[in-house]
Amino acid sequence: MTEAIKRPRRKDPQKRTVLPTLPPTSRSRRALGFSVAAAEGRFVLQKCDDCEAVTYPPREACPKCLSMNLEWRDMPEGGKLIAETTIQTSTNVYFRERTPWRVGTIALDAGIPVLAHIHGDIAEGGRVRMIARTDKSGQGVLMALPEQETENMADDKQLRELTCDPKHRRALITDGRTQLGQAMAKALSAAGASTVFVGVAETWRPFAGADALAAIPNVEVIALDVTDTVSVNELASEIGGKVDILINTAEYVRAGGAMDRDGIVTARDEMEVNYFGPLRLIQAFGPGMRFRGADGVNSACAWVNLLSVYALSNWPAYGSTSASQAAAYSLSQCLRGEFHGSGVKVLNALFGPLEEDWRQHLPPPKVTPEGLAKAVVGALQQGLEELTVGAVADDFLTRWKQDPRVLARELTQPEGA
Amino acid sequence: MTKRDARVRQAYDGVVAAVPITIPYQRYSPEPAHWWIARALGELVRTAGITPQDIDGFCVSSFTLFPDTAVGLTQHLGLTPRWLDHIPMGGASGVVSLRRAARAVQCGDAEMVACVSGDANHVDSFRRMLSSFSRFAQDASYPYGSGGPNASFALMTDHYMKTTGAMREDFGKICVAQRDNALSFPHALMKKPLSLEQYISARPISDPIALFDCVMPCAGAEAFLVMSEDAAKNLDLPAVRVLSTIERHNAFPDDPIQIRGGWEMDRDEFWAMAGIAPDDVDLLETYDDYPVISMMQFEDLGFCKKGEGAEFVRGHDLTNGGSFPHNTSGGQLSVGQAGAAGGYLGLVEALRQVTGTALGRQVEGAKTAVVSGFGMINYDRGLCSGAAALAGPGA
Numbered sequence A: 001m002t003e004a005i006k007r008p009r010r011k012d013p014q015k016r017t018v019l020p021t022l023p024p025t026s027r028s029r030r031a032l033g034f035s036v037a038a039a040e041g042r043f044v045l046q047k048c049d050d051c052e053a054v055t056y057p058p059r060e061a062c063p064k065c066l067s068m069n070l071e072w073r074d075m076p077e078g079g080k081l082i083a084e085t086t087i088q089t090s091t092n093v094y095f096r097e098r099t100p101w102r103v104g105t106i107a108l109d110a111g112i113p114v115l116a117h118i119h120g121d122i123a124e125g126g127r128v129r130m131i132a133r134t135d136k137s138g139q140g141v142l143m144a145l146p147e148q149e150t151e152n153m154a155d156d157k158q159l160r161e162l163t164c165d166p167k168h169r170r171a172l173i174t175d176g177r178t179q180l181g182q183a184m185a186k187a188l189s190a191a192g193a194s195t196v197f198v199g200v201a202e203t204w205r206p207f208a209g210a211d212a213l214a215a216i217p218n219v220e221v222i223a224l225d226v227t228d229t230v231s232v233n234e235l236a237s238e239i240g241g242k243v244d245i246l247i248n249t250a251e252y253v254r255a256g257g258a259m260d261r262d263g264i265v266t267a268r269d270e271m272e273v274n275y276f277g278p279l280r281l282i283q284a285f286g287p288g289m290r291f292r293g294a295d296g297v298n299s300a301c302a303w304v305n306l307l308s309v310y311a312l313s314n315w316p317a318y319g320s321t322s323a324s325q326a327a328a329y330s331l332s333q334c335l336r337g338e339f340h341g342s343g344v345k346v347l348n349a350l351f352g353p354l355e356e357d358w359r360q361h362l363p364p365p366k367v368t369p370e371g372l373a374k375a376v377v378g379a380l381q382q383g384l385e386e387l388t389v390g391a392v393a394d395d396f397l398t399r400w401k402q403d404p405r406v407l408a409r410e411l412t413q414p415e416g417a
Numbered sequence B: 001m002t003k004r005d006a007r008v009r010q011a012y013d014g015v016v017a018a019v020p021i022t023i024p025y026q027r028y029s030p031e032p033a034h035w036w037i038a039r040a041l042g043e044l045v046r047t048a049g050i051t052p053q054d055i056d057g058f059c060v061s062s063f064t065l066f067p068d069t070a071v072g073l074t075q076h077l078g079l080t081p082r083w084l085d086h087i088p089m090g091g092a093s094g095v096v097s098l099r100r101a102a103r104a105v106q107c108g109d110a111e112m113v114a115c116v117s118g119d120a121n122h123v124d125s126f127r128r129m130l131s132s133f134s135r136f137a138q139d140a141s142y143p144y145g146s147g148g149p150n151a152s153f154a155l156m157t158d159h160y161m162k163t164t165g166a167m168r169e170d171f172g173k174i175c176v177a178q179r180d181n182a183l184s185f186p187h188a189l190m191k192k193p194l195s196l197e198q199y200i201s202a203r204p205i206s207d208p209i210a211l212f213d214c215v216m217p218c219a220g221a222e223a224f225l226v227m228s229e230d231a232a233k234n235l236d237l238p239a240v241r242v243l244s245t246i247e248r249h250n251a252f253p254d255d256p257i258q259i260r261g262g263w264e265m266d267r268d269e270f271w272a273m274a275g276i277a278p279d280d281v282d283l284l285e286t287y288d289d290y291p292v293i294s295m296m297q298f299e300d301l302g303f304c305k306k307g308e309g310a311e312f313v314r315g316h317d318l319t320n321g322g323s324f325p326h327n328t329s330g331g332q333l334s335v336g337q338a339g340a341a342g343g344y345l346g347l348v349e350a351l352r353q354v355t356g357t358a359l360g361r362q363v364e365g366a367k368t369a370v371v372s373g374f375g376m377i378n379y380d381r382g383l384c385s386g387a388a389a390l391a392g393p394g395a
């Protein structure tokens, strides 16, 4: 049984902040396929298309038949711990600061052995369930979990290094005027966040759900307008040092493409919220989070971008909004690069049509704000970096992965998307 | 695969190894690998009474020569060999260098081969070497705690103990006996006696491995010459015949965790070619970066049955004066691990023992020795294994 982690005390401002260090970052290019899947929470290994042999570590050719056709395939999660060690001394500074550290050899049900991080609740010789996640360096790693859920399982020291669990952490939701922002606040509070700051622009202007929002445990409503640099900077100077998870729920969505719109006023509003909004937030909150990536139980750990799946490929029916979302999506990659070294993960949650006023005329299936909030909190608890929410987004991503150019053709047909 | 035909490997007739050289190790040294190799080569030449120009074959093993290889060393050291080899096999380097050089001399491709291994040890070189040791280590073992070989051997040891019933005391007995052997060996870095109690209560490194299960990385060099029997006679050098050798890489790839090395695949041929049995061996030098792997070598070379290594250890005195002299200079566990030179240490020591020129305590009447090598934890197991049976002048 894992001991529950305690809520951290208020930080002594005199105390030095522990600087982030990283587990080993360097990987072969081939191994990045494993990291890509791990960022989505998928456990894949290379499998030979010709002889079906499963192989690991990542190879260029099949060691059974020398075929070059090795493909990353989802693997059965089961396995058995056949040898273990607790590392007490390490040459790497990150691990040195975190020893003792448990690793072991797992005989996978997939038929091969792997070296993996080992959860503290796994018994000697016990059955395990494998997960693949990105670690603080942003690279994929394997961890063995107990086959059955154990008490306080998520609080395991090694597992928590891979996740962005909101428990005992402080989150900032950037727009609480919307149903989505309110659903997100509720979900984070329920997940054990110690404080949920919820930004509201023009606080004097009433909005639906205001009272219910304020009544959610641990929620603090604060003034924030992502289109106003002064507002963003003022808030950062106030709470910038205690934002561990930032979830940007602000969005500006209008139907319509480019040709049939009159002028660029609406497009400018879209960019103000959807692109310059995150840019302002990154400049104001990014440096503080980057500095606090190893700051104990409530270290900064995640930046969440909520983006329409049409950020990946433009849907002309919402063509101009899609373009602003594409800009934000592109910026998220820049942010991931700039967060490298800090251990702070960037989670992109791509969702299909949301059940809300500005998408009222779109047909189902739609994503409810509650469903999206639940999925995002789940992804934080799991430590994911890539998430799609809703049947439309799942399908869209599948098609995008198959061939982004074919998808682009489809989207530009009259019955596209 | 068809069964190997009855063709018997050619014996190493007329070839000998001679002039065992050890350059005293240092825990840390600012000198580069080139310096250590040059010193060993110089000692070889002086001790043999030859000139550098007489060396027409050169074989090098080193982890820290980068960006050079054996090629760059020829110009650096002023050699003009007609046969050149670079053996990057870590703990199997000594045995493999010997068998390659022996064939070169036997076939006339070279007359006088200098086999040299040497490595630097700067303050940070161990960490750097681990992080870029191999692609598989980089992708799939170093990111898991960065425990290096300590963690790899801890997993092997944990598994071996669970499946065979070996106890820490059994591994301790190997380490304690080697320390005893090291006390008389002038170049050993560890010169304090070691008790079983100290072994058992030592600081844990990577459970079940503790401090005295691990070698100390250091700088140093080892070397020997391979030449014809006649050449050795002319130079009046005590010479050692090569009775048999084996080499194997990536043996038993489907074992989920390493429980044996390549020796098990080749040991029948090894003993048949040598024309001797395990009982005829006066001393054994195993590759001992951790005691568990020495125990596996006892088993896989046929000194005892699989899984009975611990019992074998319990039944023997492993010191130079004992019933089964093993790692007679103290091995890497007590002398230190000078990188690839660790793969030469046992061989060079065996050459001294069977020629009656031990620097430490001489094993009485030692004539026949077996040396085995093991190397390169590429990911989760050592890939290279090899062994050589050697006979001194009196054998």
Ligand SMILES: [Zn+2]
Pocket: A048, A049, A050, A051, A052, A053, A062, A063, A064, A065, A066, A067
């Ligand atoms: Zn294949």
